[in-house]
Each structure stands twice: as C-alpha cells, then as structure tokens.
Amino acid sequence: MLEIRSATKSFGDVLAVDQVSLRVEPGQMVGVIGRSGAGKSSLLRLVNRLVSATSGDILFEGRSISGLSGQDLRAWRARCAMIFQQFNLVNRLDVITNVLIGRIGTAGTLPVMFKHFSTHERGMAAAALDRLDLLPQALQRADTLSGGQQQRVAIARALIQNPKLILADEPIASLDPRNARLVMEALRTINKEDRMTVICNLHTLDAARAYCDRIVGMAQGRLVFDGAPEALTPAVIQEIYGGADDETVDESLTSTIVARHRVAGTAEPRVVQSAH
Amino acid sequence: MTMRAETAGKLPASTHSERISAFEEHYRSARNLKRLWTTLYGALFLAALVGSILVSDFSITGLLIGLPKAWNYIAGTLPSLSLSNFWADLADWYWGINYWLRLLVETILMGFVGTALGGIVALFLCFPASRNLIDNTAIYFVSRRLLEFFRTVPELVFALIFVFALGLGPFAGVLAIAVHTAGSLGKLFAEVNENIDPRPIEGVRAAGGSWAMIMRLAVVPQALPNYASYGLLRFEINVRGASALGIVGAGGIGQDLYVAIRQFEYTDISAIMLLLIATTAIIDITCETIRHRLIGQDLTTGH
C-alpha cells in the first residue's frame, strides 16, 4: 500500500506538487488527470524518487522511501516501475536488451557492464515480450519499432522488474488512437491479471474513464478531486481543467481516443460506450 | 552609447523629419562604431605583423636567400635514378629498406598502442567530465582540468620527460602519445556525451541502474560510433606524431630521419620521407573509409 503524506515539491518559485496526500490500495488502477503543468509528472517522479520531495513523506507498506539512498534506493526504483510518455528506450540497443534493463536494479555491476544476463532473466524477458506480442521483434533495434511497439517494450521492461507498483506518465500521449488503446489495454490487463497497482497519468478524460477504477484530479500542484469515474461531474471537470480563466470545458476537446476514432470510423464500441 | 539612448527616448513624440534625422544620426554612429572596430582590428593586426617580423628575424632578403637554399636542399635529397640502371639505382637509394620498414612498423605500433592506451583512459575520464552526467561539481571540475593539462602540455615535452624517466626508446614515446591522446580524446568524448539524448538515461535510472550502469547502458550505446570515429582520427594523427618523436630519442622512424638529416645523408632523407608519406596516406585512406562506413551503417540501420 502506497501512502503519500502531504508531499510538496518546489522548483525554485514553482510549487509543482503542493501538499498532496493520497493512499493507494494494492491492485487499484488510479488515473491522475489534470492540465499540462498541473504537477502530474512531478508526483510520479516523487514516488519513484527520480526527484526528492521538498517536504512531506512517502510510505510504501509502512516504510518511508523518502530517505533511501544507494542500493536501497535502486532496489526501490526497481520495485516501482516507470513508463514514460517518450518511452525512454535506448534506441541503439536491441529490444531484448532494453527489456533486460528491467533487471539491473538488483544486478551486480560487472555482469551489467558486459550486458550479461542469466538464462532465467532472458527467459523472463522473452516471456514478457511474448505476452505483449513482440517476441518476433526481440532482436531488432529499438528505434526500428513503431511508437506503440516501443511503448509496449517499455511495459515489458517494467514487467520484468517484478514491480509492486507501475507508474505510467502519460503513456499514450505520443501514440495514435489504435496504439493508445493497445497500450492502455495492456496496462489494464496487467492490473487485472497480476493484481498489480497501476498509477497512470492521463491528460484525457475519456481514457481515464474507460480504464481506471479511481480518478485523481490535480490542478496547480494540488489535489482537487479523488473518486470514482462516475463522480466526475461537469463542475468537477471545470475545476480540474478550467483553471483560472473560467472557460467552460468542452469535454470532447480533452479526449483523443474517442474523437479521433469517430473520424476514422474504427472505434470499438466498448471504448465509446464507457467514455460517454 | 548615451547619445543613442537619448534619440531612442525621443522617438515616440517626434515628427517625420525629426525621425529621419534621428535615424541618420543613429546610422552614422553605428557606422562610425563599426569603422572604429575595423580600424582597431586592423591596427592590432599590423602591430602583430610588424612585431612578429621584428622578433622572428623575418626579412625579404632572408626569404630571397633562404628559399633557394631550402629548394636546393630539397632537390639535393633526390637520388640520381637513371633509366638504364633503374633497379640498381633504386636498390641503392633504398639500401636500408629492411631496417626502415622495421622502424616504420615500430612507428605505426607506437601510434596504435598510444591511441589505444590513451583512448582507454579517455573513456574512463570522459564521463565525470560531462556536465550532464555528473552532479558533483568538484569531480567535474577536477576531471576537466586534468584533461586540459594532458592535452595542453605538448606531446614532445612529455616525451622529453619520459625519455629521462624511462630511458631512450619507444616506450617513452608511447606514453607521451597516450597522455596527450587521453587529454584530447577525453575532451571530444565528453562533448559527444553532452550531446546525447537524455531520455534513455532517465529510463535506465528509473529501472534502478547505478551510475556506472547508466553510463554503460544509456550513454555508451549512443556515443560509441562517435567515439570510434574520433579514435580513428586520432590514430591517424598519432602515427604522424610518432614519426617525429624519434627526434628526442623516443623511438620510431624519426630517430633515423634525424640522424640522416644531421649527417647530411641526403638520399636517405628523401627515401625515408617518401616511405612516411606513403604510410600515412594509406592509413589516412583506410581510416577514412572505416569512418564513413561507421557513419553510413548508423544511417541505414537506424535513425
């Protein structure tokens, strides 16, 4: 169980995350929504410790992770896998090695220097790729894959980290609707089948509604909403997305999957229904 | 400066003709400033020129006497080859070919070992010397200064010192090349590192990689083709440099060339120089081909 206790992160004068408190139970799929600059990425980075909190505390299974360093910090990062908007793969390495990078959090330095991984680890990587339908591409260079395939490689990398928690920072923002759906469905499947906790930043409402059990809304670094997707009323949406300029929010503008699907005419009924 | 500020301040409330005269004044002052700079640069250049001529005893008469002398010298080194007796003359010219080839191999080996050793040191020093890869300013500063020291002290000075410490021979030369190479390659490698894509670094760090693992898995794969290309280029330069180190007794063909020049063995000079030119040309062409292939490969298998 993850517990964030009034975590604050400031960059100079900017309060990226402002006194956020949040509890996430195991097995939940949480969508974090908000405008660009609301502090969603910073929140996930605080949890993975890519950045450290200015104040406040973060606990996992009752243990504080704010003070971790060295080998403990690396082990913690390995346990909460991160997926990025830009995939963050190593382009010039092949796909299988990119997946195997998921094992380095607990590996020794010397084998990694020679890119040596055990048969068992290679088996895990191959199985993870197989699960994401990417086994045939295992020996290709990562940058020869399409965006959607690359993001699935990143998910495979996250999977073999054996994580307790998957943090996904706008995983579909750079993808076309079809690939966005594939990636979100992969995350949802992992959440359901493996009972894995997933926290997923999304800047579109429809994806959050379609795939998440619980939605957290952020605005200007603060938590402004926390509840079930059904509780997202127009007033709440206005608060999350409207900001200071009091425009009414046109919900169709915040959706990528549905809007584009309608134009393309390939929408799957399930997605459309659950989005509206 | 102040004048320009005043005219700028007046602009909004002025009439058409006032604006034109203000513009002309501005234009004139800008042009004058530019002329002033040009004159200043010109004066500096002239001063440097006159100073250099005075200090270096350079004179037209010196040139008129010196150039024919130099030409005669170069012409004098050429052997007399006759068509009727060509092969014998050639054998006469290259009487020491076996010995010279051995020295040539030594020169190339010196270049290779020096580049390899220096490259390895550069590979270790380039990461702490990259701004984007190291948070600790002290470590960054120290590695940068160290690389600077390695490449600013001339290779030949290192050679002189190593010859004293290790005795005459190619070992001293190789060390001198290695130290200089570590400095110059280290700086170039660090520049390559500073221009890589930061996203893979974040990806590897988020998976729990240590600093060394981030360097190995996120930085090296991106930078390797450039490392190799710079390394080959340095190898070309180092073979040329190795041919001169013999002058201070640090091994290679330079030693024999030095003796030939000092003892006025004219035809030997041209024989050795031609060997050197041919060797460096072959190495240059080979390395250039490999470098183009390295870059070409990168373009075809990825983007």
Added chain:
Amino acid sequence: MTLTITHGEIARLRRSNPEIFRRPLAERLREWGLWLGFAALLAFGLWWIDASPLRIWNGLSKLGFLVVLMIPPTDGGAFLGYCYAMLETLAMAFLGTLIAAVLAVPLGFLGAKNLVPNRLFHFGLRRVFDTFRGIDGLVWALIFVSAVGLGPFAGVLAIAVGDLMVFSKLFAEAIENVDRKPIEGVRAAGGSGIQTMRLGVFPQVFPVMMSHVLYFFESNVRSATILGIVGAGGIGLALSDRIRINNWDEAAFIIVMILVTVAVIDNLSRRIRMRIINADTGRK
C-alpha cells in the same frame, strides 16, 4: 502470468527463439575475433616497446622524483628572457599561419572543382595537398634548420609549409560549398572571371577561411612551443636546454608558461571566431 516463470517455459522459449538466449555463432565469432585481434595487437605492441611492469614501476618512481624536483617552479632569474622566447614562439606561429593562409588562397581556388572543372588536374592537386600532410611539423623544422640555419626563421618556414597544403584543401572545400546563386548573379551582370571570384565567391568563403585560419593559429601556437627543440627558435629551445641539464624547476616554470600562454591564446581566438561566425549569421 509471467512474474514467475517455470523451467518448462524457459525451455520452450529457448527452443523457439534460441538467439534470444545466445546470439548466432557467426555473430559471436566476429565480435570475439575483433576483440581478440585488438588485444593481440595491443599485447604485441606492448611487448615490442618493452613495457614490462618492472620498467613501469621504476619509471614511475623516477617520475615521482622528477615531480618533486619540479616543485616549486622557478624562473632562475631569466623571466624576461623566457618572455622574449615566448614572443618568438608566438611570432613564428603568427607569421607561419599568415604566410600559409595567403599562399593557400590561390591554391584553394585552383583546387575547387566547381571553379576549375578539370578532373585530372583536380585529382592531382588534391593528392599533392594530401601528401604534404603526412609529414609532421617538427620534421619540416628539422629540414629547414638544416637548410637556412638555426633560428625562428626556420620555424616560420616549417609552419608555413606544413599548413599550406592543409589550408589549400580546406579552402578548396569551402569554395566547393558556396551557394551558386550570387555567382550566377555576378556572371549575369557581365562580371569577368576575376570579378566573379571577388564579388560572388569571396564574401561567402571569407568567414569560413578566417575561422579555419584562427583555429590553425591556435594549434600552431601549441606546436611552435616545441619547434625550438630542433633549433627553430622560440621557448622550446629554452625548455629542452633546461631538461638536458636537469634543471627541472626551471623546466616546470617554462611548462607552466606554455600552459598559460596557450590558454590565453585559445580564449582570444575562440572569441574572435565567435564574433566572425555571429557577424556572418547576423547578416543573413
């Protein structure tokens, strides 16, 4: 599903995708061959130069001894003399670079294949340019000292000859990269061959040439510091003398002087280069 993986599953995957577990033999052989070849050559080279650990150890202790002798660096009362020698070094670099640059301009125009479209001529000239690059500057200095006698004049000639051909090649390349439109403009307005070059080509290539020249000036200051070792004038003569007579603290002083001078020149020249490049892009 896959967080724990059975041996059976690994075996299955290994059968269907063996190269994930072990790369193909040919690939492994090639990689091993490359590394082994490199290592063997390095080992052979180390053996040739007689780099035994004992020798390295002895050398290191002697080197440490030298460093102790070097501290603190002192000028031995000859500071002004060193300064003059340093000026001589700078003068050699300056004049040598200048002469090479001036002479290289016509050669560069001749070597550019867009201006002199004779393949054979172009090829021959380029080979000549390349040939001269194969000789180190110090060897040129040695030859010119023999030809015209000791002193900085030999150094000037050595630098000029060493750089002339490199400049010619770089200039020719710069000229080949010019934009064709202004040239055609001048030609269309009835310009002669010389006028075309002066008005159409020169303004485009001048900044490129200048930045090459400044860059070479920097590197020539470095090389000029050592030309004195073979008698071609400058600070190198003083340095090799101090080393020859084991005067290490004074040698250290001269080395520090070289470091400072090179740093100052690099800085100045970098600034001027930036100015030229900025002025150039600012105009466009």
